[in-house]
Amino acid sequence: MPATEKILWVVGYNSLDAFHDLAMNAGVTGVAIRTDNNLVKAIPKFHNSGLKVFGWRWPSANRDPAMTQAAKAASLLKDEGMDGYFVDPEGEKGKHWDWDQPGLENLAGDFCAEVKEAAPGKRFGVTSHFKAHKVFPNLPWQPFLEAADVLLPQSYWRVAGGNVFKGNPAQNYRLGIKHWTDAGGNPARIVPMAGEIALTTAAKISEYAAEAAIQGRTELHFYTSTPVVTPSVWQAIAAA
Secondary structure, eight states, rough: OSSEEEEEEOOSSSSSSHHHHHHTTTTEEEEEETTTTTTHHHHHHHHHHTEEEEEEOOOEEEEEEEEHHHHHHHHHHSSOOOOOEEEOOBBBTTTTTTTSSSSSHHHHHHHHHHHHHHHHEEEEEEEEETTGTTTTTSSSSSHHHHHOOOEEOOSSSSEEEEEEETTTTHHHHHHHHHHHHHHOOGGBBOOOOOOGGGOOHHHHHHHHHHHHHHOOOOOOEOOOOOOTHHHHHHHHHHHO
């Protein structure tokens, strides 16, 4: 089953023009740009080339800054034509973005409502660790999973610290579906992500795409664009 959507994620870029050209050459259908970049400038540039633009961010777990970030996402969706937004609740003890703690259900629900109500019908997704509650047991999974229309487990097989689990893209893809289903996610909405593409090979990208087809998923997500991604990996993404 061929992919109909391919989304290239980026944390930041030195040149919007260069990132635009890279995305076009990679054959993606959309980009996910962290919202501390200039989305107001990026949105029309990609739209003029027929590519969708999604914003994403790991928000603060403190109410005022979290809702400020939600309001920014809402404005980009409503006023600037952004196509959707992916929220990335993470857990890291002692950090302001640590969502892996009790009592954050109401904040999670308010964050999701602020974004979704700004642009009904536009895409809203959630991404986090592929093992979900197995890694972040106190994260308020339910409000995020219920609000999102696409669930994006980070089924990476290699990160800076080495292989994730056994470094097997297909296995981690399946585990992402299992763990997010176990956490309460609708399996029909689960689309595991590939990453980190700066640390992988073309063969592994092909394994990821093949498993997506086996699982009946026609949407692929690649995290994240950096200057050190090899040409062969870009070619594999274009061919996926």
